[in-house]
Amino acid sequence: MAASNRCMNTSCRAAIPHDWTKGWPLGSAGYAHLCLNCGSAYENLVFCDTYHLEETGWRDCSFCGKRIHCGCIASKSMFECLDYGGIGCTSCVRRSRLGVIRRDEISNGFDAVTVGTVGFLPPTSVEDQVVRNGINEEKLLQLCNIMEANEPNHFQQSQRVDRSASPAQNRGENLRSPFGEVRSSFLNMNKLPVKCQPSVGSLTYSKLDTSRPHLDLKDMKESLSQPSLNITLGVPLGTPNFVVPFSGSAAEEDEKSILPFQQGQRSRPIFPKLIKTGTAVNSEARKGMAPLVRIARPPAEGRGKNQLLPRYWPRITDQELEQLSGDLNSTIVPLFEKVLSASDAGRIGRLVLPKACAEAYFPPISQSEGLPVRIQDVKGNEWTFQFRFWPNNNSRMYVLEGVTPCIQSMQLRAGDTVTFSRIDPGGQLVMGFRKATNSTDIQDAKIPTLSNGSHSGDASFSGVFQNLPLRAEGDTSLRKSENSGGRTNDASGQQPVLTIEKKGARNIGSKNKRLLMHSEDALELRLTWEEAQDLLRPPPSANPTIVTIDDHEFEEYDEPPVFGKRTIFTVRPTGEQKQWAQCDDCSKWRRLPVDVLLPPKWSCPDNVWDLSRCTCSAPEEISTKEQDNLLRASKDFKKRKIAKSQKSIQELEPSGLDALASAAVLGDTMADLQESGTTTRHPRHRPGCTCIVCIQPPSGKGKHKSTCTCNVCLTVKRRFKTLMLRKKKRQSEREVETLLKDRNPQFDETGMGGTLRGTSLQTNYLENEGSQSRIKDEEAANSSGQIDLNCHPDREDMELEGAGLSMMSLVEAASQPLDSYSKQIGISSVTNEQQSSQPSSVESERRLSEEVCHGSGHESTSDGCREHHRD
């Protein structure tokens, strides 16, 4: 197993050499994911996150003194479980438990080697201490009593008991063991400590059952290699415990004739959290408490070869439980859940099922066509989906087809979660759902993830940014919203209360890292970014330094730009432009000169352009209706802008929406798409911009000297060097080519030569293709006296650093014919009449490209050229 994970405890970060799927062979402890360094148990952390326990922190392990950090220490769910007083880290606790196992099993004739597969940690004296502890013996007996009362002989019976038990009985059981429902959930596994009940955390040990047949080595290994037994995950004090016997799947019902222990052998020792719907009765007792979210390891049954990934572990609230089953005597077995992807929730009507889940909980299918499966929803509707698979990479990809009506009926969208449960007895599959909440984790929150579902439009950019949580919200809210999500969309048909927050941050799921963004969202986002660009203003205390480079003046500011107040521009039919701004205080619209840039805060008294309206008491110039028109006009303007941009994008980069979105998120400006023209005004850069203007130190007034080493000058020099060296390189290549041609006239006409040449030229072209446009741009910019400052100085060929050419000499050289320059810098071999007569390097580029195109018969090259020339 690779140590691929690190402890999430920031103070620890130790490698956790475990398998996240299978975890440690910690059947007893149930903490599949332990950091042996700090004792953090991640299954519990998940649980704690869900319960949002208020206290987290550090304690010292009573056994080893190691510092323990766990989010659920407040609940003492992990460590105050042995009544020893104090806290024990999971490592020690686990060791102590394993010690019991070892002892028990050895005493029962189990092969010590078998036990050794579990006891990966050597027993310590602590173990003996634990084993000798009378409390354990007592609890052992207690457990045994409970077990025997409910499942006198074997597991199968326990199942029946559980299923047939009246709610009252169940409650009684729960009451009898309020802090530690102990149930032998698996044949022979009752030899293991089966539960660490979080509320009080009493560790209880089962009594040895010598009357039962022993498992063979293989079975035992398999059993013990499973990470989780029936651990009740975080049931707070006073809440009913889950009853967790084994529950066979519908398919396995047929196997009841099999001896119980055989079934046990076949079973996998992760057990379903059979949840008596009777627990709903007890929900009264929780009035006033936040609803429970139960995270249960799903039943590992059926044909599933793989353990479910934690992200598919079902979380279920009591309300959902109540929803799922109206029959108090039935038992809900949460199987798994899945966050809907865009394609799941889309119109295709295919819901991709996690492979492990499909194989574990759905009927076996051998044909790709699969089988129809009937699944009930929370409203009681029964849906029939086609459960099938596609071959995929020597594997299978399972899908439920025809889910669209169901998804629509539940008003589900990408990011929402569907849960699959089973009602026992009967094995009826039930499909529940949970609407996405705004309590995305911080990772999600960092990215304005928009759903691209049908509702994408409602996730407006502003919504996203205004409402994105800047930090992860408390899990209390998570719990509440999750619950409310479940409730507001329940069978009552209540419309979900869509808060802005809800729109703003959809939980797309941890697996889905792709930026789901509808094209319009992307445009909206980009345009909004551009708008933001438009709002950038010089810093308030701006006193720009004017820097002149190549006859162009640049304003330099010491401070980064700030966002100015948003204004609206209107254009009258006469062509007259107006700018309107809204007063921060009275919200009245005031007309401003078109070229005015407002500071972030602006109110009527700042209206120096219209003294008759420089107070908030002054009436507005326009009526309410006109205001509406104003806003509408602004919207129209924006729409046109979007349309225009869309067109531009289609022309420029047909499939670049993702890049566009990314660029928008990252803040890349697309100067060529910007509505406003290019400008040399420096403040049109975002804060933190690392462009050459923004990073340069404030320099003196006036022109830069030729010896100036400021970033601007250095970059200009560097670019010039790059340009010249590229020319040199190209010319050398042409020279070689000419030489070859001269030596072998049929070179470009016959097989090998032609191929070679074609390849060479193609390579040459391709090599230069990317740079050509850039060079062209640069050259064009140079020729028109403009310098592109929006690039990072490091982007250019750094190997040219230190070439020792002065800027002035480069500028001079640039104005010379190329061959003169070449001679000057020592390129003596470049003697091409075309080159010498080239009026400009742009022309040189073009000719070179043409030559390449015509010289090579390669299709793609020609195409490339055509495209290039079209550009």
Next chain:
DNA sequence: CAAGTGCATGGTATT
């Protein structure tokens, strides 16, 4: 032309 279907591909998580 739209919708449906089946497979392929590539990103990401897990081993």
Next chain:
DNA sequence: ATACCATGCACTTGT
């Protein structure tokens, strides 16, 4: 390195 799975895309079928 591998498996999973979200989604793209080509092809087929339906309207």
